[in-house]
C-alpha cells in the first residue's frame with residue numbers, strides 16, 4: 300500500500316554525496332522515493348546511496364554523454380524518472396586574501412578615505428580555467444541534466460525539476476563573479492524550461508539558498524564567516540534540513556501550481 304507522497308517515484312540528485320544533495324536524498328527517501336545518488340566522488344555517492352537505500356551513479360555532470368547514459372540507465376531500471384534535482388556545485392576558490400583587502404577597504408570607506416582603497420583583484424586574478432570550470436559545473440551541468448531528464452519526462456507527461464541556484468545568483472556581490480553569473484544563468488534557464496514544458500505536466504523551479512552550513516563553506520576564513528553572518532537577518536547560517544524541506548515541497552504534490560518560479564531561503568540575507 301502506498302502511504303508516502305513520493306512512494307514509487309524515482310529521483311535523480313546530482314552532487315548528492317555531500318551537504319545539501321545528501322540531505323535532499325535523505326528527505327526524499329524518507330517520503331518513499333527511490334533515490335539515484337550522483338556525485339563526482341564515487342565513494343561519497345556509494346556511501347549516501349547505501350544510507351538512503353538507493354543507487355549510486357557517480358560521474359562528472361559536465362560530461363553530457365555520461366549524463367545521458369545515466370538517465371538512460373535509470374529509465375531501463377525503473378521505467379520512469381519523476382524528479383531531477385540539479386544540485387552539484389563548487390565554491391569560488393582563492394578569495395580569502397582578497398576578502399581581507401575588502402575588510403580593510405570597508406574600514407577606509409567608513410572613514411571616507413576612498414582614494415586609499417585598493418583594488419580587490421578578485422576578477423583580475425581569476426584564471427580562464429576557474430571561470431570555465433565554474434560555468435561548466437553549474438550551468439552546463441544543469442542544462443545537460445534537464446535535457447536528458449526531459450527526454451523521459453516529456454514521454455511520461457509528468458516530472459518535477461529543481462535547479463539549485465543561490466542568493467548570489469539574485470544579489471551578486473564582489474568576489475564570485477563566475478559563481479554569481481552561473482547561478483543567475485540557472486534562474487533564466489529554469490524559467491525558459493518551465494515555459495517550454497508546463498503544458499506537459501512538468502514543473503521546473505529554482506531554489507536560491509543563502510549561506511548554508513555545508514562543506515562548501517570550508518574554504519571561508521573565520522573572519523569571512525563572521526562578516527557574512529552579520530548580513531543574515533536571522534543571525535545564523537541555514538541548515539541543510541531547512542533547504543531540504545523546501546525542495547521536498549517543490550518536488551511533491553503540495554506545490555502543484557508552482558512552476559517557473561524562484562524560491563529564496565536565505566534567512567533574510569542582505570547583500
Ligand SMILES: NC(=O)c1ccc[n+]([C@@H]2O[C@H](COP(=O)([O-])OP(=O)(O)OC[C@H]3O[C@@H](n4cnc5c(N)ncnc54)[C@H](O)[C@@H]3O)[C@@H](O)[C@H]2O)c1
Nearest residue numbers: 314317318319338339359360386387388465510511513515
Ligand atoms: N552551502 C551553501 O551555502 C550554498 C548556498 C547557495 C547555493 N549552494 C549550492 O548548493 C549546491 C550544493 O552545495 P553544498 O553546499 O551542498 O556543497 P558540498 O560541497 O557539500 O556538496 C557539493 C557536492 O557536489 C559534488 N560535485 C562537485 N562538482 C561535481 C561535478 N562536476 N559532478 C558531480 N558532482 C559534483 C561534490 O563532490 C560534492 O559532493 C551547490 O550547487 C551550491 O552552489 C550552496
